[in-house]
Amino acid sequence: MNTIRLTILLAMTVVSLHFGSWYETHYTREATVIAVEDSVVTVVDNCDYVWQFEGTDFRVDDKVKLSMNTMNTDSNIFDDAIEDAKIINR
Numbered sequence: 001m002n003t004i005r006l007t008i009l010l011a012m013t014v015v016s017l018h019f020g021s022w023y024e025t026h027y028t029r030e031a032t033v034i035a036v037e038d039s040v041v042t043v044v045d046n047c048d049y050v051w052q053f054e055g056t057d058f059r060v061d062d063k064v065k066l067s068m069n070t071m072n073t074d075s076n077i078f079d080d081a082i083e084d085a086k087i088i089n090r
Helices: 004-023
Strands: 026-037 040-045 050-054 064-067 079-089
Touching: 040 064, 050 064
Parallel strands: none
Antiparallel strands: 026 040, 026 064, 040 050, 064 079
């Protein structure tokens, strides 16, 4: 019985640490599509940073929500990567 409890506690600890690590390196950012060329979508966010990603069905002036990854460099935004983009307002 103690082995089962210890195993469950260990599994919960590992899952918690994994979620904490993911949460520390991911964030969202809202942006506006400023150009679409073939499948390359260019957006500008509220801080005037310009980002590009590949996608379809995006149009100029679409408002998008970007799911971002810090790439484990909190002090350098220029290497952050867009993992997903969703249209939030057309």
